[in-house]
Amino acid sequence: MTKNLMVFGTSSHAGKSMLVTAFCRIISRKYSVAPFKAQNMSLNSWITKDGKEIGIAQAIQAKAAGVEPTEDMNPVLLKPKGDRVSQVVLLGKPYADKKAGEYYDSIDEMMAIVKGAYDRLSSQYEVIVIEGAGGAAEINLYHRDIVNIGMARAVKPNIILVGDIERGGVFASIYGTLELLPEDIRSLVFGIIINKFRGDMDLLMPGIKQLEELTGLPVLGVIPYTDIKIPSEDSVSIKDKTSNDHPVRIAVVRLPHISNFTDFEPLEKYADISYVDIGDELPGYDAIILPGTKNTIDDLNDLKGGMDMKIIAEAKKGTPIIGICGGYQMLGEEIIDSGVEGTGGAISVKGLGLLNVSTRFCEYKKKTEQVEKRVSGDGAILGQIKNEKVTGYEIHMGETLIDEKNTMPAFGDDGCVSPNGLIIGTYLHGLFENENIRNSFLGYLYKRKGMIFRSRDEGDSIEELARFVEKNVNMDLIYRRIEDETA
Numbered sequence: 256m257t258k259n260l261m262v263f264g265t266s267s268h269a270g271k272s273m274l275v276t277a278f279c280r281i282i283s284r285k286y287s288v289a290p291f292k293a294q295n296m297s298l299n300s301w302i303t304k305d306g307k308e309i310g311i312a313q314a315i316q317a318k319a320a321g322v323e324p325t326e327d328m329n330p331v332l333l334k335p336k337g338d339r340v341s342q343v344v345l346l347g348k349p350y351a352d353k354k355a356g357e358y359y360d361s362i363d364e365m366m367a368i369v370k371g372a373y374d375r376l377s378s379q380y381e382v383i384v385i386e387g388a389g390g391a392a393e394i395n396l397y398h399r400d401i402v403n404i405g406m407a408r409a410v411k412p413n414i415i416l417v418g419d420i421e422r423g424g425v426f427a428s429i430y431g432t433l434e435l436l437p438e439d440i441r442s443l444v445f446g447i448i449i450n451k452f453r454g455d456m457d458l459l460m461p462g463i464k465q466l467e468e469l470t471g472l473p474v475l476g477v478i479p480y481t482d483i484k485i486p487s488e489d490s491v492s493i494k495d496k497t498s499n500d501h502p503v504r505i506a507v508v509r510l511p512h513i514s515n516f517t518d519f520e521p522l523e524k525y526a527d528i529s530y531v532d533i534g535d536e537l538p539g540y541d542a543i544i545l546p547g548t549k550n551t552i553d554d555l556n557d558l559k560g561g562m563d564m565k566i567i568a569e570a571k572k573g574t575p576i577i578g579i580c581g582g583y584q585m586l587g588e589e590i591i592d593s594g595v596e597g598t599g600g601a602i603s604v605k606g607l608g609l610l611n612v613s614t615r616f617c618e619y620k621k622k623t624e625q626v627e628k629r630v631s632g633d634g635a636i637l638g639q640i641k642n643e644k645v646t647g648y649e650i651h652m653g654e655t656l657i658d659e660k661n662t663m664p665a666f667g668d669d670g671c672v673s674p675n676g677l678i679i680g681t682y683l684h685g686l687f688e689n690e691n692i693r694n695s696f697l698g699y700l701y702k703r704k705g706m707i708f709r710s711r712d713e714g715d716s717i718e719e720l721a722r723f724v725e726k727n728v729n730m731d732l733i734y735r736r737i738e739d740e741t742a
Contacts, residue, residue, distance in 0.1 A: 257377035258286070258737045259412035260384050263391035263403060263444070265428040269419040270450035270478070272312040275386045276485055277724035278733075279320035280717055285734075286381040290316030293369040294331040294388060294402040296341070298514035298549050302648035302684075306624045307347020308332060311517055312386070315485055319717045322380075330372035331365055331401070333358070336550050337512060338598055346372065349621045362399045369401055370409055382737065385412055392435035407440045413736045414444045415475065421451040426466050433470055445736050446475040448728060453480045476728030483720045484520065503700045506531045506540040508566075510581075511557055512550040515650070518579055519544060521687040524711065525697050533557055537565045541700045542575040545582025547684065551614075551653070552597030555585045555604055563607055570609050575636065575700070576678045578610075580651050583670065583680030587612040587655065595619045596652060609678050610671045611662045616653040623650050626683065628666035630691075634676010636699050637665060640691045647683030655682075 260278060264271045275290055282288050290313050301314035307326035317324040326347030333341040336352060343350045343358060345368055358365075376383055388402040397404050407414065418429040429447055436444070447466070452459065456477065463474045503526040507519055510533075519528055529540070537543060543566060548554045558566075570576050578586040587606040594601045596616040606613075625648045630640050645666055655671075657664060663672045670681030687693045694710050701708035 258382045259410055260737055261387065261407065261412035261414045263387045263414055263416045265418040265432045266390045269417050271386050271417060274417055275384050276316050276319045276717060277721045278384050279316045280721035281725055281730060282382050283320045288320040288382045288384060289322060289376045289380040290320060290328050291373060291376060291383050292329050292386040293406050295329050296333040298334055299517050300332065300650055302623050302625055302650055303347065304625060308344050308623050308650055309347060327372035327375050330369050334549050337553060359399045362401060366401045366405055373410065392432040394435055404440060407443060411443060415446050415448055416444050417448045417450050419451050420449050425449055426462055429466065430469060444472060446473050448475050449477045451480045452477050475732060478724065478727045481723055483723060484716050485720060501525060501527045502704055502706060503541050504529065505542045505544060506537055507544045507546055508562065510546060510548045510554040512548045512554055514547040514549050515684050516546055518684055518687060521693055533560065533562045537569050543569055545578040545585055547580035547582060550597060551581040551584050551590060552592050552602060552604060555590065567607055570678055573677060576609060578680040580682055580684060583682060584614040584653060584655060586610045586680045587614055589613045592616040610673060610680050612655050612657045612671050614653045614655045621652050628669055631667055632663055632665040632672035634672060636676060636695055637672060638676060640695045643691050645689045645692055647685040649682045650684060651682055
């Protein structure tokens with residue numbers, strides 16, 4: 256019988272993904288482990304080896320467990336498009352765009368898909384570490400909550416409740432969450448973790464003692480605030496990003512439907528990454544990145560309020576401009592939508608005109624695959640690593656047409672490079688995970704400032720996180736609880 260551990264949160268961003276990642280690594284030393292999240296709402300996604308799309312958090316958790324990510328680890332992925340509409344991705348494939356009410360009308364069907372995915376995992380792994388979503392005590396959603404209450408009722412896991420002390424009111428949020436949980440679910444909770452602590456433990460201890468007396472549950476650990484980096488699950492994390500006073504400054508345009516901003520997190524150790532709003536100014540940045548988006552058409556129209564001209568002006572000054580996925584599409588001459596991408600029906604929109612390409616959205620069909628390419632572009636950034644291999648993954652609708660006789664592709668048959676080599680567009684997510692791309696791009700930016708770029712050993716951030724959690728959490732009690740399940 257498969258053993259289960261589930262992590263509930265008192266709120267979004269309490270640390271559920273981080274804890275599940277750490278537990279996957281720690282527990283995988285004794286058992287075969289798989290992560291699971293029934294339903295994820297995120298624009299940060301990952302493509303499995305067989306071309307299925309799942310939340311990036313579950314891909315990272317699978318890596319932590321030492322197993323290959325599969326669509327069963329995140330059977331339902333909701334990708335918001337705006338106006339309460341989300342693209343529903345089922346078992347890794349786009350299913351339909353649905354309004355919230357339409358989606359919840361099909362919740363029984365979703366739960367059947369979720370249970371099937373869980374059952375397949377439980378036939379392969381000894382332990383499933385399950386992640387909840389948002390706050391567990393959303394009493395208005397209990398009748399249609401498949402990710403917290405639904406999963407807990409379906410598999411009756413051992414549940415840990417984590418609270419975020421940085422937000423304030425952690426004791427009230429933990430106690431209130433427990434009191435609002437249905438009795439059959441509350442009885443499954445066996446311990447509490449307080450996350451993101453910055454302060455004096457002696458001052459916290461009286462509160463912990465009283466919380467344990469009130470709830471009858473042990474506090475399994477108090478985890479200090481840490482800056483150990485793992486890829487962010489969703490856009491809530493953007494506001495937590497801070498300046499590190501690096502000499503190079505890179506602006507990422509924060510599009511309204513920004514997706515896969517984890518693409519740029521590998522740069523954070525070496526450059527200040529600022530997520531600039533559409534109304535912000537751009538002078539003073541050493542490079543500008545147009546990221547991916549779930550809604551290229553609508554976000555491009557929003558750029559037309561002035562940010563488009565600011566980007567064009569910076570390009571004319573010789574500032575490097577990088578466009579990834581939807582950002583690449585925006586850098587072209589024109590985007591033609593038959594009504595499958597934006598929210599305004601069939602439309603043709605002029606792009607920024609910085610690359611000689613055009614994009615068409617003709618059908619509700621998404622390209623999702625892992626790829627390996629060779630650098631084919633020239634110029635100061637790509638030219639120094641020409642013909643070297645890069646890997647990444649594609650997640651996009653639409654087809655971008657490039658005149659290869661007159662325009663230079665960036666990576667084999669993908670992307671495009673401007674004649675001066677400083678404007679690069681590509682569909683490759685995960686581009687800066689490639690050390691050669693990262694070093695070439697940052698090396699060029701550092702050189703322009705009269706400095707030498709030196710990369711550092713990245714280390715294993717997941718192992719570092721696991722050891723950090725292990726040091727601050729009572730894993731012996733957690734193991735005893737898991738193992739007693741089948742005793």
